[in-house]
Every structure is written in C-alpha cells, then in structure tokens.
Amino acid sequence: MITIALKALNANKLKTILIFASLLFSITSIFLISSISNGVISMYSNLLKNDGDIIVTQAKISDTFFSNVDIKLLEKINKFDTTTKSSAIIVGASPVEELPIVAIYGVTSNRFSNYKIAQGNYPKTEEALIGNSIYQSLENKNTIQIANKKFKISGVFKSDIGFENGGVVININDASEIFNKSASMILVNTNYNTNIKKVISDIQKLSDKIEVKSTQNFVDSYNQFKIIQTSSNLIGFISFFLGLLGIVSIMSITINQRKSEFGIKRAIGISTQSIVFQIVLESSILGVLSFIFSFFISNLILILIKNSELFHGYVNGEISIKLAFYLFICSITMSILGAIIPALNASKTDPIILMQGDKI
Structure with a gap:
C-alpha cells in the first residue's frame, strides 16, 4: 500500500509539491512561534531561578x-x-x-x-x-x-x-x-x-505591600508568561487552519483530476474504505516528511537567530521533546483532515459518473 501511495505521489508531482509546501510552511511557522515563545519564557525563568528559592515583589x-x-x-x-x-x-x-x-x-x-x-x-x-x-x-x-x-x-x-x-x-x-x-x-x-x-x-x-511566592510558583503564575503562551497558541492555530485550508483545496483539485482512476477502482470492486485509506496514506506520508524537514529548518533558523547580532540574544528558541511530539501529531492531523473530506467525496461518487469525467 505504501508503494502504491508513493507511486501516486510521484505521478502527481506538481500537486505533491504544493501540498508538501503548504504543510512545510505551516508546521515550520508553528515550530518557530512556539519555540521562540518557549525560549523567552525559559530565559526569564532561568534568570529568576538562578538566584532564589523565593521571590518578593510588590503586591x-x-x-x-x-x-x-x-x-x-x-x-x-x-x-x-x-x-x-x-x-x-x-x-x-x-x-x-x-x-x-x-x-x-x-x-x-x-x-x-x-x-x-x-x-x-x-x-x-x-x-x-x-x-x-x-x-x-x-x-x-x-x-x-x-x-x-x-x-x-x-x-x-x-x-x-x-x-x-x-x-x-x-x-x-x-x-x-x-x-x-x-x-x-x-x-x-x-x-x-x-x-x-x-x-x-x-x-x-x-x-x-509585598507579595511573596516560591520562584517556581511565581514563574507558573506570571501573567506575562500566560499572555505570551496564549498569543503563541492563537497564532499557531491560525497557521494550522491556513495550512489545512490549503491542503483541502489542493487535494480537492488533485482528486478531481484522478476521478477516472477512482471510478475504475470502484468498478472492479475496491471498497470505499480502501480508496479513502490510500488517499489519506498519501497525505500522511507528506505530513511525516514535512515534519522532518520543518524540524531541521526550524532548528537552523533558530541557530541563525540566536547568533544574529541584530537580536543581541533577546530572541532565542527552544524546541523541547514535548513540542516536537505535539507538532508531529499536528502534522499528521493536518494532513489527514486535509485529505479525508475530498477522499470521502470521491469514494462515494458513482463509478460510472467518475469514468465519464463529470465533476465530483
């Protein structure tokens, strides 16, 4: 099944590249936004934690x-x-x-x-x-x-x-x-x-007139950290949605061009579930590849930012194992959701209509 999926991706090079690019830019942007916000929080947290078990501020x-x-x-x-x-x-x-x-x-x-x-x-x-x-x-x-x-x-x-x-x-x-x-x-x-x-x-x-907290408790409840994290999540969601919209659009065009192929498969008895699974598998492969490329591209960009004289060390990213795992799931989810709607639409259409070349 994987071999068939790879052949299908190779046979539709332009659409494959467009879907891959959409996933790549979306995942990379989420990587960078999340890692930079985590880096900012981590730097300020470490600054405080390095020199105190307790922190005293104005109430x-x-x-x-x-x-x-x-x-x-x-x-x-x-x-x-x-x-x-x-x-x-x-x-x-x-x-x-x-x-x-x-x-x-x-x-x-x-x-x-x-x-x-x-x-x-x-x-x-x-x-x-x-x-x-x-x-x-x-x-x-x-x-x-x-x-x-x-x-x-x-x-x-x-x-x-x-x-x-x-x-x-x-x-x-x-x-x-x-x-x-x-x-x-x-x-x-x-x-x-x-x-x-x-x-x-x-x-x-x-x-x-003072407020006293353990340093860890202060870091966990600090309002500015919550604002940074919330803003990061919001921008990440927008990037996810835009990437998903792009994948759905491109997948719809791609599947529409392959309607005769799916019509023949339906005519020879291949089940709806098998056709949907094949399309989702193709998209999932692109999701995994986009995650791998995004991970390395994001790390490279973060290294450049960290060593850039322009930012003087104020902007620094941190890609944790938790963030990488979250974005791997995000990549797969985006690719599956982007493919499953047009896939279901194609698989349920009458095979005679598909082979006649009518629109899905």
Missing part, C-alpha cells in the same frame, strides 16, 4: 517592570536563620546608542558573582558591566549612556541567558536614581530542606 502588580519593593526588607530577611543569601534587583529598559531598547539590571553587590567576567572588573558606582552581545555592537567602548546618565564601562560579561547577555548591569543605587524605585524584586535563597511555605509566610508578615 497586586501585573509585571515586574512596575514592581517597587522597599530594599530595606533585605536587612530583616537576612536575619532569618533559614536565609543563606538575599539580593535585590531592579529591572528596566533604556535606549543605548543606536539600539532602541536594552535591558538594564540594577543589582546588589552580592549578585555580581552571577555574571561571568570576560574582561575588566565588576562595576563600582557610576560604572556599568556590559553583556558581551551588546558590547560587540557599541561604537564607544569606554562609556555608555543610560537614560540621562553616563556610565564608565568597567567590564564585559558573558551569560547563557540571552536577556542578560544582551543587557547592562549597574549598581542598584544607580538604577534606583534612573528608574525611581527601590527594588523591582528581592530574591531569597534558603537552607537545604527548609520549609519554604513557612519562610514565605514569615516574609509576608513583614509588610502588607
């Missing part, structure tokens, strides 16, 4: 960019026996030279060790540590303008997290002056086997 805010937490809480949190390290960070954004927007991280000095120095030193007051991908694009490699303040470049760091590698790190006091806030969030590390829920409860009692 009732939709985004960490709008959060403002009193940095003096660090002194009280550090007095807890369960705390091994607590640090504060301000997250902001500012244009830098020709770049329209660059992530700015104002951090406490005990967080500098998170950034691996490639050259130079950690920043002092009115100094900045530059991410490697941003540093490469700067014309002036001695000073950098952030908002209305100029900073001396103290060094360059490298990070596997694109958001950081494409960002600028300064002292939290300098960032506080620029963004007019005390801290965006406080990150807390605890002792091994500590009762996290109790620590969260103890920190929450320090102020009614």
